[in-house]
Amino acid sequence: MDVIVWLILLVLFLFMEANxxxxxxxxxxAGALASLIASLCGAQLWLQITLFxxxxxxxxxxxxxxxxxxxxxxxxxTNVDAVLDAQGYVTAQVDNLAxxxxxxxxxxxxxxxxxxxxxxxxxxxxxxxxxxxxxAFVSKVEAEEKV
Numbered sequence: 001m002d003v004i005v006w007l008i009l010l011v012l013f014l015f016m017e018a019n020x021x022x023x024x025x026x027x028x029x030a031g032a033l034a035s036l037i038a039s040l041c042g043a044q045l046w047l048q049i050t051l052f053x054x055x056x057x058x059x060x061x062x063x064x065x066x067x068x069x070x071x072x073x074x075x076x077x078t079n080v081d082a083v084l085d086a087q088g089y090v091t092a093q094v095d096n097l098a099x100x101x102x103x104x105x106x107x108x109x110x111x112x113x114x115x116x117x118x119x120x121x122x123x124x125x126x127x128x129x130x131x132x133x134x135x136a137f138v139s140k141v142e143a144e145e146k147v
Contacts, residue, residue, distance in 0.1 A: 002048060006036035023067050024060070031056030080131050083110070087127050087141055094120040094138065103128075103138055110136040 013029035035052040043051070086105050094101030094112045101112040103126055114120055115129045115137045126138035 002039040002045060003036065006032050006039055006048070006052075010036055023064060027059035027064065028056045030059045083128050083131060083136065085128060087125060088138075090120050090122050090124045090126055090138075093122050094126075103136055105136065110134075112136045112138050115139045 010029055010032040013025045013032055017023075017025035017029065031052040031054075034055040035048040038048050038051050083105055088103045088105035088110075090101065090112070091104050091109065092100060092102040094103070094114050096113050096117050101114070101120070103110050103112040105128065111134055112120075112126070113135050116139060118140075120126060120138070120140060125141045127141050128136050129139055130137045
């Protein structure tokens with residue numbers, strides 16, 4: 001009877017791991033596999049449960065951080081997120097009162113406004129502080145900030 005229970009738990013944990021990306025259930029599957037083997041060898045129930053708990057805990061504590069390091073997806077900034085904190089040059093004077101200004105960020109031209117309300121002359125190196133709609137709010141880059 002114990003063999004069937006451990007086999008069901010093993011399949012259940014493997015199914016749960018296949019449907020998530022949490023890398024948690026696989027360690028309990030390893031514990032269930034160890035207990036299944038112990039059950040097939042005739043071990044008593046208390047030993048099977050102890051083996052399940054110990055193997056699961058050791059795998060979870062010892063191997064999960066290593067696996068997460070290699071399985072963790074790298075997040076690549078795209079679209080607007082890639083523009084935040086980017087530096088570029090003013091191509092048309094930025095003047096909030098006149099509602100004008102443009103900056104070149106990479107290969108794209110953006111309508112720009114000054115974050116602090118100051119006028120920023122053409123050719124000035126600026127940094128994007130935030131994006132609102134299709135406007136980039138920029139501030140002048142100080143000499144020590146230049147990249």
